[in-house]
Amino acid sequence: MIDRIAALDQYVGLHVQESMQELARLCNQPSISSQGLGMRECATLVADLLRSRGIAAQVMGTGGYPVVFGEYGTGERTLLLYNHYDVQPPEPLDQWDSPPFAALQRDGKLFARGAEDDKGELISRLAAFDAVRAVYGDLPYRIKFLIEGEEEIGSPSLNDFIRTHKDRLSADACVWEGAITDDEGRFHMELGARGMVDVELRVRTMRDDVHSGLYSYLPNAAWRLIWALGTLKDQQERILIPGFYDDVRPPTTRQRELLAALSSQEEEEKTQHEITRFAGDLSGQALKEAVLLPTCTINGLWSGYQGEGSKAIVPASAGCKIDFRLVPEQDPQEVVRQLRAHLDAQGFQDIELLAHPGTRAGVVDPDDPFVQLALQAARAVYGKEPVVSPISGGSGPYDIVLEHLNLPILDVGVAHPGCLIHAPNEHIRIDNWLLGTRHMALIFARFSQVLTDV
Amino acid sequence: MIDRIAALDQYVGLHVQESMQELARLCNQPSISSQGLGMRECATLVADLLRSRGIAAQVMGTGGYPVVFGEYGTGERTLLLYNHYDVQPPEPLDQWDSPPFAALQRDGKLFARGAEDDKGELISRLAAFDAVRAVYGDLPYRIKFLIEGEEEIGSPSLNDFIRTHKDRLSADACVWEGAITDDEGRFHMELGARGMVDVELRVRTMRDDVHSGLYSYLPNAAWRLIWALGTLKDQQERILIPGFYDDVRPPTTRQRELLAALSSQEEEEKTQHEITRFAGDLSGQALKEAVLLPTCTINGLWSGYQGEGSKAIVPASAGCKIDFRLVPEQDPQEVVRQLRAHLDAQGFQDIELLAHPGTRAGVVDPDDPFVQLALQAARAVYGKEPVVSPISGGSGPYDIVLEHLNLPILDVGVAHPGCLIHAPNEHIRIDNWLLGTRHMALIFARFSQVLTDV
Numbered sequence: 001m002i003d004r005i006a007a008l009d010q011y012v013g014l015h016v017q018e019s020m021q022e023l024a025r026l027c028n029q030p031s032i033s034s035q036g037l038g039m040r041e042c043a044t045l046v047a048d049l050l051r052s053r054g055i056a057a058q059v060m061g062t063g064g065y066p067v068v069f070g071e072y073g074t075g076e077r078t079l080l081l082y083n084h085y086d087v088q089p090p091e092p093l094d095q096w097d098s099p100p101f102a103a104l105q106r107d108g109k110l111f112a113r114g115a116e117d118d119k120g121e122l123i124s125r126l127a128a129f130d131a132v133r134a135v136y137g138d139l140p141y142r143i144k145f146l147i148e149g150e151e152e153i154g155s156p157s158l159n160d161f162i163r164t165h166k167d168r169l170s171a172d173a174c175v176w177e178g179a180i181t182d183d184e185g186r187f188h189m190e191l192g193a194r195g196m197v198d199v200e201l202r203v204r205t206m207r208d209d210v211h212s213g214l215y216s217y218l219p220n221a222a223w224r225l226i227w228a229l230g231t232l233k234d235q236q237e238r239i240l241i242p243g244f245y246d247d248v249r250p251p252t253t254r255q256r257e258l259l260a261a262l263s264s265q266e267e268e269e270k271t272q273h274e275i276t277r278f279a280g281d282l283s284g285q286a287l288k289e290a291v292l293l294p295t296c297t298i299n300g301l302w303s304g305y306q307g308e309g310s311k312a313i314v315p316a317s318a319g320c321k322i323d324f325r326l327v328p329e330q331d332p333q334e335v336v337r338q339l340r341a342h343l344d345a346q347g348f349q350d351i352e353l354l355a356h357p358g359t360r361a362g363v364v365d366p367d368d369p370f371v372q373l374a375l376q377a378a379r380a381v382y383g384k385e386p387v388v389s390p391i392s393g394g395s396g397p398y399d400i401v402l403e404h405l406n407l408p409i410l411d412v413g414v415a416h417p418g419c420l421i422h423a424p425n426e427h428i429r430i431d432n433w434l435l436g437t438r439h440m441a442l443i444f445a446r447f448s449q450v451l452t453d454v
Numbered sequence: 455m456i457d458r459i460a461a462l463d464q465y466v467g468l469h470v471q472e473s474m475q476e477l478a479r480l481c482n483q484p485s486i487s488s489q490g491l492g493m494r495e496c497a498t499l500v501a502d503l504l505r506s507r508g509i510a511a512q513v514m515g516t517g518g519y520p521v522v523f524g525e526y527g528t529g530e531r532t533l534l535l536y537n538h539y540d541v542q543p544p545e546p547l548d549q550w551d552s553p554p555f556a557a558l559q560r561d562g563k564l565f566a567r568g569a570e571d572d573k574g575e576l577i578s579r580l581a582a583f584d585a586v587r588a589v590y591g592d593l594p595y596r597i598k599f600l601i602e603g604e605e606e607i608g609s610p611s612l613n614d615f616i617r618t619h620k621d622r623l624s625a626d627a628c629v630w631e632g633a634i635t636d637d638e639g640r641f642h643m644e645l646g647a648r649g650m651v652d653v654e655l656r657v658r659t660m661r662d663d664v665h666s667g668l669y670s671y672l673p674n675a676a677w678r679l680i681w682a683l684g685t686l687k688d689q690q691e692r693i694l695i696p697g698f699y700d701d702v703r704p705p706t707t708r709q710r711e712l713l714a715a716l717s718s719q720e721e722e723e724k725t726q727h728e729i730t731r732f733a734g735d736l737s738g739q740a741l742k743e744a745v746l747l748p749t750c751t752i753n754g755l756w757s758g759y760q761g762e763g764s765k766a767i768v769p770a771s772a773g774c775k776i777d778f779r780l781v782p783e784q785d786p787q788e789v790v791r792q793l794r795a796h797l798d799a800q801g802f803q804d805i806e807l808l809a810h811p812g813t814r815a816g817v818v819d820p821d822d823p824f825v826q827l828a829l830q831a832a833r834a835v836y837g838k839e840p841v842v843s844p845i846s847g848g849s850g851p852y853d854i855v856l857e858h859l860n861l862p863i864l865d866v867g868v869a870h871p872g873c874l875i876h877a878p879n880e881h882i883r884i885d886n887w888l889l890g891t892r893h894m895a896l897i898f899a900r901f902s903q904v905l906t907d908v
Contacts, residue, residue, distance in 0.1 A: 034763020089765050095662075153763055194667060198764040207728040208549075211876045212751045212777050213648060213848030217744045218723075219733050222752035222774070223687065230684035233677065269672075274661040279673045290671045297666045298676035299767050300758035305775060309488025309607055310652045310810070311543050312777055312849075313753050313876055320676070321759060323666050323766055356764070394667030395766075422665045422767055 004135055005380070008441045011131040012434060019437070020110055020430065022049065023123040024103035026085075027112035033086035033153045039065045046085045046122070046147055053130060055145065060165075062157035065149030069168075072129075075141035079447050080171035082401065082409075083122040084151035087114040088422045095424035109427045116414060117421035118177045120428045121436070122147065124414050125175075128440035140448045144171055148397075151177075154198055154356045155397040162404045171407055173370040175443065178394065179413035181432055183268065187378035187386040187439065190411055191258075191366055194294070195326035196395035197335055197358030201225065202319040203351045209304065209313040221318035222303035228348045229320065232296055232339075237280035239296045241342045247329040251292045254366070255390040259288040262387060265417075272418060291393045294335075295325040324358075325395060332358025362398030363391060368408040373449075377442040381435055412440050458589055459834070462895045465585040466888060473891075474564055474884065476503065477577040478557035480539075481566035487540035487607045493519045500539045500576070500601055507584060509599065514619075516611035519603030523622075526583075529595035533901050534625035536855065536863075537576040538605030541568040542876045549878035563881045570868060571875035572631045574882045575890070576601065578868050579629075582894035594902045598625055602851075605631075608652055608810045609851040616858045625861055627824040629897065632848065633867035635886055637722065641832035641840040641893065644865055645712075645820055648748070649780030650849035651789055651812030655679065656773040657805045663758065663767040675772035676757035682802045683774065686750055686793075691734035693750045695796045701783040705746045708820070709844040713742040716841060719871075726872060745847045748789075749779040778812075779849060786812025816852030817845060822862040827903075831896040835889055866894050 012019075026049065031042035043059045043066045050057035050070040057070040068085065090100035090113045098104040103112035114120070125145075132139065146169060148158055162169060180188045205219035233239050251259070266283060270276065282290055299322065304315030324335055336355040343351050364371065366388065378386040398409060414436035420426045466473075480503065485496035497513050497520045504511035504524040511524040522539065544554035544567045552558040557566035568574070579599075586593065600623060602612055616623055634642045659673035687693050705713070720737060724730065736744055753776065758769030778789055790809040797805050818825065820842065832840040852863060868890035874880045 032763075034765065035761065089759065089761055089763070091759060091761055091765070152766070196667065196766075198766075200764075205729065207726075208874065209877050210727065211848065212749075212753060213650065213779055213846070215727075216749040216751055216779055216847055217732050217734075217736060217741060218727055219729060219731065220752060222755045226680055226683045226752070226755075227689050229680045235681050272661075273664070273669075273672055275659065275673060277673065278671050280671075282671060287671060295666075295670040297670055297768055298674060298680070298758065299666060299765055300760045300769065301676045301680075301772065302756055302760045304752065304754035305543065305545060306754045306756045307489065307543055307545055309543070310654075310775055310777070311488065311545070311753055311876070312606070312650075312652075314751055315754065318755065321764055323764070325667055325670055392667070393670055394665065420662065422765070423663050 004445065005442065007135045008131045008445065009438050011134050012127055012437050012441060015127065015130065016430065016434060019123055019127045020105060023110060023115070023120060024112070026119045026123060027103040027114045028101055030101045031086050031149065032089050033065055033150050034089055039086065039149055042085050043068050043149060049126060050145060053126065062161045064157040067149065067161055068145070068147040070145035072143045073139055073141060077448065078142040078144055078171040080144045080146060080169065080174040080407070081125055082174055082176050083125065083145070083147045084118045084149065084177065085122065085147055086149045086152050087117065087119070088152050092424060097425055108430050110430060111425060111427040113426055115426050115428045116419045117426065118151065120433060121177050121413050124433060124437040125440055127437045128444055131441045132444040136445060139444065144169065151396060154196060154358060155400070156357050158397045159400045162400050166404055169405060171405060174401055174405070174407050174409040176396065176398070176409050176411045177413060178392070178396070178415065179411035180415040180417065181382065181435060182387065183417055184384070185382055186384045187382045188389060189375060189378070189386055190389045190392035191371070192363030192390070193361065193392045193394055193396045193398045195330060195332060195359045195361040195399065196323055197326065197332035198321065198323050198356045199336060199339065200319060200321050200354040201228070201351050202317070202354070204317045206316045209316050212312040212314050215314055218314050220314045222315050225303065225318040225320060228343060228346065228351050229298070231342070231346045239294070241338050243338045244294070244335065248294060248327055249329060251289055255292060256289070258388055258390045260285060262288055262389065291389070291391055292327055294327050294330060297323050299323055325393065326361050328361045328363055330361065332360065359395055359397050360399035361391070362402045364409050370408045371410050373446055374410045374412065374443055377439055377446060381439040381442060412436065412443065458899065459896065461589045462585045462899065463892050465588050466581055466891050466895060469581065469584065470884065470888060473577055473581045474559060477564060477569070477574060478566070480573045480577060481557040481568045482555055484555045485540050485603065486543050487519055487604050488543055493540065493603055496539050497522050497603060503580060504599060507580065516615045518611040521603065521615055522599070522601040524599035526597045527593055527595060531902065532596040532598055532625035534598045534600060534623065534628040535579055536628055536630050537579065537599070537601045538572045538603065538631065539576070539601055540603045540606050541571070541573070542606050546878060551879055562884050564884060565879060565881040567880055569880050569882045570873045571880065572605065574887060575631050575867050578887060578891040579894055581891050582898055585895045586898040590899060593898065598623065605850060608650060608812055609854070610811050612851045613854045616854050620858055623859060625859060627861050628855055628859070628863040630850065630852070630863050630865045631867060632846070632850070632869065633865035634869040634871065635836065635889060636841065637871055638838070639836055640838045641836045642843060643829060643832070643840055644843045644846035645825070646817030646845045647815065647848055647850045647852045648845060649784060649786055649813045649815040649853065650777055651780065651786035652775065652777050652810045653790060653793065654773060654775050654808040655682070655805050656771070656808070658771045660770045663770045666766040666768050669768055672768050674768045676769050679757065679772040679774060682797060682800065682805050683752070685796070685800045693748070695792050697792045698748070698789065702748060702781055703783060705743055709746060712842055712844045714739060716742055716843065745843070745845055746781055748781050748784060751777050753777055779847065780815050782815045782817055784815065786814065813849055813851050814853035815845070816856045818863050824862045825864050827900055828864045828866065828897055831893055831900060835893040835896060866890065866897065
């Protein structure tokens with residue numbers, strides 16, 4: 001067994017440049033779901049990457065962007081891998097040191113939009129798959145790849161897709177995207193993810209922008225939006241929408257203990273992000289427990305003139321994008337209803353509300369044997385005790401997979417603090433990517449083992 | 455005298471297409487002071503337009519963009535004409551039906567950025583000058599043209615320029631830019647202008663934008679700006695900055711009477727601007743008196759992601775542009791100090807405040823004989839009783855001219871309601887432009903007369 005683990009490690013290491021070239025090829029194909037850019041081309045490329053290693057791959061239609069589905073191997077048991085080929089928009093472009101869709105290796109890193117989230121993780125799994133096949137030959141179980149194209153826009157088609165193809169997707173366990181290794185080299189496992197719902201608020205107060213001196217008595221859309229937003233959240237980060245916290249449960253004792261066991265990263269984060277305080281002035285255990293609270297985050301905001309110098313207008317329109325992160329029991333559409341009712345009650349019937357369907361939060365049992373397998377593999381690969389968190393602050397369609405497929409889910413990934421996912425200069429550290437790939441290879445190798453054990 | 459008035463009218467009418475070609479040439483030269491675009495080229499073009507009709511013109515340096523100064527004629531008395539060759543930025547470009555810097559005649563209108571404000575008025579004065587010279591020959595007084603390039607950015611260099619060239623600019627009366635004819639064909643005269651100061655607020659809460667799920671506990675610049683702005687003005691349009699109203703005087707009886715005599719345009723404006731209410735729900739006399747109150751207007755607002763679809767980030771930076779319109783006695787730099795002190799007192803020391811020097815309000819005596827001359831000329835040209843307002847809602851460097859040159863100022867112009875100055879599809883109605891030009895020609899013709907009378 002030890003020899004085979006060493007052989008896996010060696011295989012991954014010897015082929016790292018081939019993997020980086022494959023990753024560069026995938027990153028150089030834009031696939032911005034929120035802008036509809038390059039989606040079909042990227043799905044085809046992903047299917048080709050699967051087929052090139054003997055995985056039966058198919059680009060399957062959904063109500064939105066296609067899912068790439070892959071199947072390999074035979075056996076009674078099945079391991080399902082979840083990834084997505086869509087990426088966040090690259091804006092603001094002027095803050096990238098190299099073009100977002102021209103992957104660049106520099107200082108042991110690879111820079112590109114999607115380098116980590118989630119193309120870097122997809123290529124890591126394919127590299128782990130190659131290593132396991134080279135060392136073990138065929139494995140006594142099935143592997144299924146579910147690679148969607150709408151994760152960054154809240155997976156609007158995934159629920160229908162999984163429900164429709166429930167039998168084909170059935171599995172015994174699922175490896176999710178998105179795990180991180182911290183600055184001390186410890187693997188982090190998060191036992192679930194918050195839900196999320198995106199909304200956009202828009203207001204138009206009059207037909208056109210007008211001269212701000214001659215028509216200063218006409219209604220200003222920017223002020224109107226600001227007054228409306230001011231009723232949503234106070235400076236202590238308390239969300240003021242009636243009913244919003246009704247379904248929020250206090251942390252369980254187990255969750256509190258898991259969070260308390262996490263080492264504080266406050267000073268490191270203050271340095272890294274160049275901040276003097278956290279939102280709401282949180283610190284200590286309260287800061288750790290913030291992950292178990294829902295949020296109301298403005299992602300973007302606009303009105304009137306934003307160019308150089310000044311422009312003396314009263315703007316006629318204004319808008320903003322907001323995401324709400326949700327905790328278990330919160331229903332995304334109920335949150336949207338509460339927001340609409342709140343705006344109406346505050347006299348903002350004129351503010352238009354556009355909402356996506358959203359996802360619910362989902363959590364996994366820390367004692368599941370599959371979770372324990374991944375933790376053991378992490379101890380072997382990273383050489384340090386993993387850090388276990390009761391939930392991720394991020395979101396994904398966990399709930400859909402949990403509900404329809406009824407299986408344990410865990411995170412494996414190649415992120416590190418400062419990898420800047422969703423931001424300019426997103427990148428992976430190649431050494432860290434290698435560790436994540438070895439971790440995945442070991443999970444592949446041991447998956448049949450744990451199924452026998454339980 | 456009647457024959458000569460008819461001859462003036464005829465001359466202007468016969469040469470209207472030449473004037474429109476001259477205006478198109480001037481509009482097609484961009485001159486956006488806030489963006490530094492085409493400024494010197496436009497100053498040169500304006501000087502050429504003056505010289506081509508025998509006016510001694512000079513492009514004179516300032517601390518900023520140059521002033522075009524022109525002189526013509528001899529005599530003891532002098533009439534000073536104030537215009538500006540700079541224009542507002544054309545954005546948003548996608549809302550123009552034709553390109554902003556390619557003047558287009560259509561349906562008896564001319565469309566271009568600057569078609570009215572203020573290139574249309576400058577060309578109108580030159581056309582009136584041509585007519586008067588053709589009909590009267592030389593006039594027994596001097597005419598001076600002061601054409602600046604920084605009106606749309608608050609005339610930061612004009613104070614120094616006028617102080618430096620006080621003797622050269624000396625005059626007995628000044629014709630300002632910017633009068634409007636209403637939908638019933640009545641000339642509007644405004645006896646002064648509000649002051650103005652532009653500020654920009656900027657906040658950066660951390661180094662980079664971050665993932666809104668994983669880092670939802672990092673400080674959000676958009677929220678921070680919204681909370682700060684929420685402390686500046688309430689939904690009743692009351693400005694909450696301590697001390698802001700200290701220097702604001704209630705309207706005088708004369709001002710109240712002038713405003714009361716103005717016919718209500720409420721229903722027309724509601725239709726034109728597609729609104730159901732005015733800012734602060736004002737109506738009647740209170741709406742009319744709003745012009746005698748200072749304002750705090752957001753001109754533009756930005757943070758984070760503004761593109762298509764969603765982007766799950768906590769934005770690191772946010773900003774906005776605000777203009778304050780000021781009434782007599784208010785000092786622009788005192789307002790800036792009050793704003794800074796207020797932000798500090800509210801805990802927003804981290805919000806950066808950038809301010810321009812600003813201008814003070816200026817008012818003119820309604821009983822000045824020069825004002826009366828212009829009103830008589832308006833009765834003759836427009837055939838209706840002019841509308842007299844105690845102050846304009848807009849701003850200009852009135853105060854500088856009043857302080858240094860000590861002369862009466864009045865407005866003459868070619869605007870009409872809906873001419874969309876500062877907005878997409880700015881235009882003049884050519885029939886209205888002709889009336890404004892005839893009005894100016896008659897003022898030229900009668901100026902020596904009124905000086906003899908007084």
